[in-house]
């Protein structure tokens with residue numbers, strides 16, 4: 001049996017996606033309010049920066065992977081004009097439904113598709129930009145997912161990976177205290193689920209740091225990779241160019 005991590009637990013590789021589904025089925029309806037509370041609204045700035053770096057133009061073809069409740073898809077849709085297209089995807093139906101409802105409420109109709117990042121149902125060299133925000137950490141075979149993202153990008157196309165990363169040393173203690181003491185309690189109070197927010201804290205610690213993710217992206221086919229730390233490395237935006 002091949003094992004992998006689910007937070008700090010070791011689970012059968014075949015079961016990780018089911019465990020992750022449980023987390024997002026449970027939190028979907030309270031996901032957005034929890035994001036604002038947990039990050040003090042900072043996730044909006046991290047995403048706004050990602051949209052700026054995407055540098056989309058009229059006609060851009062964009063794939064939002066693990067798009068969840070649709071923050072990036074919504075922002076991208078305002079940039080690509082009538083000739084561009086943003087495809088909003090996620091493996092989890094509950095997250096995708098919540099996102100689709102939000103998009104419709106905002107007057108935006110996009111193709112919304114259930115799909116697994118590890119087996120993307122798109123042809124080679126199809127998109128100008130692919131994004132994955134806070135999703136890669138949850139995937140079982142990250143290298144496979146990154147290779148799929150590279151495959152569907154056009155040559156010269158850009159992958160944006162927005163993800164929790166390794167914090168700067170002086171922040172470590174207070175960040176650990178916040179993650180393991182405050183987050184689960186907040187999760188219990190607001191979403192009625194402490195376990196999912198304990199998983200969040202644990203999965204962040206198990207995720208590759210800035211340099212490790214950069215080399216994973218290079219191994220997965222990206223010729224040029226750079227990253228931008230935000231909020232002391234709590235989050236990093238990795239940008240990979242297919243070349």
Ligand SMILES: C[S@@+](CC[C@H](N)C(=O)[O-])C[C@H]1O[C@@H](n2cnc3c(N)ncnc32)[C@H](O)[C@@H]1O
Nearest residue numbers: 066067068090091092095116117133134135138
């Ligand atoms: C923390 S949410 C991020 C949602 C959104 N991108 C955001 O930034 O608010 C992580 C998302 O990753 C999705 N996910 C996990 N594994 C996936 C996979 N293999 N393929 C596609 N999506 C996946 C989950 O269903 C979940 O909606």
